[in-house]
Amino acid sequence: MAVKLSAAWLILMAAAALFAPMVLEEPQQQMDFTQVLQAPSGEHLFGTDSLGRDIFTRTLYGARVSLGVAASAVALAVLIGLLVGLLAGYLGGWVDRLLMGLVDVFLCFPALFLILALMAVWGPHLWHVAAVIGITGWMGTARLVRAEVLSLKEREFILASRVLGAGTARILFKHLLPNAAGPVLVSAILGFSAAILTETGLSFLGIGVQPPTPSWGNLLMDGKAVLGVAWWQVFFPGAMIFLSALSVNVIGESAQIRIEGRAAGAPPLMAVEDLNSRIAAGSFTALVGETGSGKTTAALALGARKETAYVFQDPASALNPVMRVGRQIDEVTGGREKSLAALGEVGLGERAYTSYPHELSGGEKQRSLIAMALAQGPRLLIADEPTSALDKTSEAAVMGLLAELKKKKGLTVLFITHDLDLARRHADTVHVMRAGRIVPPGDPYIKALYDAVRSLESHKTI
Structure with a gap:
């Protein structure tokens, strides 16, 4: 509701400002000394000022100026x-060092002092105000875009574009810019609110938009002198400023929430429901299902229980890239000797302990995660697709290790996988998930899955 009201207010303000010249006389030509400082009435909705001019008309014309200056300033700041x-x-x-150094130089100066200095040099003109606000407000957008680009430029679709011969301009504006547009949009919306307030402040101080051109800031300045006898001359322009800035901030916050994927008021998604199944102690149980069926969500819920350890799917993401593997295991065990003992149980030793994750193979990284899980002394070990990123040789080694640990330590293993054949070869019991629920035995869906696997196997050729 708040977003809708805010949007309605801004649309109303924009429409009123846009069409004001078509229905209202220029405020400079409205002076009527017989109507000086008249209170709000049916004839003058917002009252009159010390020159007998209608404040309602001046406020709408002021909206044209204040909103126009703010929009121009934000456009310039976003462009730069x-x-x-x-x-x-x-x-x-x-290039990065030079441009970010320039950003740092601009950020070293207090924004207000920099604005005042530029206005003193250029003079108080309408478009000078917009230019000054834009020139002093682009640094946050630059940092935000740079951070997004640093993250995006190593993605596979960017690398593919380079391989296909795309030039720098095409990659920048066709691929990177659209993917960085969401955060920039939020920044621009919130910057629009700040620009309104900055223009208002400059005009109120007398160094922004100059009379007789009305803006919300110089309307406040005019009303300050007669505040004791004509409250309306300050109240109505101030209310426009407050409501407009508030509306912009509400819309900006809503846009940020939606872009971050946390849509306000959206019904919660039930990923797993009525999960009820037994895992026999000491068993090797497989949980299979299609992507999005709720396997990992169910496993994470179990992983929060005591005496349970979790081995994540992607060891490259699960291990901290800037810490040695041994230091990460130390955080669980509390010391080097216990960490080396845990690594020894999975067939690794001193080299793995002193290595960074990128120095280990995929299988070694997965074994390191298993060692970290074993160091917690669990009764239930949850392995979430531990072989999905491994070749067949490493897959066989990891599966053999899990089976050996189950037998040696009496562990209960819950193994999550897409591979029905792998589950059939290693698991004592196989549970199938679909749409957040365990599929009951005998369900036609289970038979269809296994029939599909057998059909694929029958078409294999060597």
Whole structure:
């Protein structure tokens, strides 16, 4: 509701400002000294000022100026920020250092003092105000875009574009810019609110938009002198400023929530429901199902229980890339000797302990995660697709290790996989999940799955 009301207010303000000249006389030509400082009435909705001018008309014309200056300033700031951020993030090297150094230089100066200095040099003109606000407000956008580009430029679709011969301009504006647009949009919306307030402040101080051109800021300045006898001359322009800035902030916050994937008011998604199944102690149980069926969610719920350890699917993501593997296991065991003992149980030793994750093979990283899980002394070990990123040789080694640990330590193993054949060969019991539920034995869905696997196997050729 708040977002709808805010949007309605801004649309109303924009429409009123846009169409004001078509229905209202220019406020400079409205002076009527017989109507000086008249209170709000049917004839003058917002009252009149010290020159007998209608404040309602001046407020609408002021909206044209204040909103126009703010929009122009934000457009300039976003344009500069986008270009600087895209170039710094994508090109890197000396270009990145030069441009980010320029950002740091601008950030070293207090924004207000920099604005005052520029206005003193350029003079108080309408478009000078917009330019000054834009020139002093692009640094946040540049940093935001650079961070997004640094994350995006190593993605596979960017690498594929390079391989296919796409030039720098095409990659920047066709691939990187659209993917960085969400955060930039939020920043621009919130920047619009700040620009309204900055223009208002400058005009109130007398160094922004100059009379007789009305803006919300100089309307406040005019009303300050007669505040004791004509409250309306300050109240109505102030209310416009407050409601407009508030509306922009509400919309900006809503956009940020939606972009981050946390849509306000959206019904919660029930990923797993009525999960009720037994896992026999000391068993090797497999949990299979299609992507999105709720396997990992169910396993994570179990993983939060005591005496349970979890081995994640992707060891490259589960291990901290800037910490040695041994130090990460130390956080669980509390010391080097216990960590080496845990690594020894999975067939690793000193080399793995002193290595960074990138120095180990995929199988060694997965074994390191298993060692970290064993160091917790669990009764239930949950292995979430531990072989999905491994070749067949490493897959066989990891599966053999899990079977050996189950037998040696009396562990109960819950093994999550997409591979029905792997589950059939290693598991004592296989549970099938579909749409967040365990499929009961004898369900036609289970038979269809196994029939599909047998059909695929019958078509294999060597």
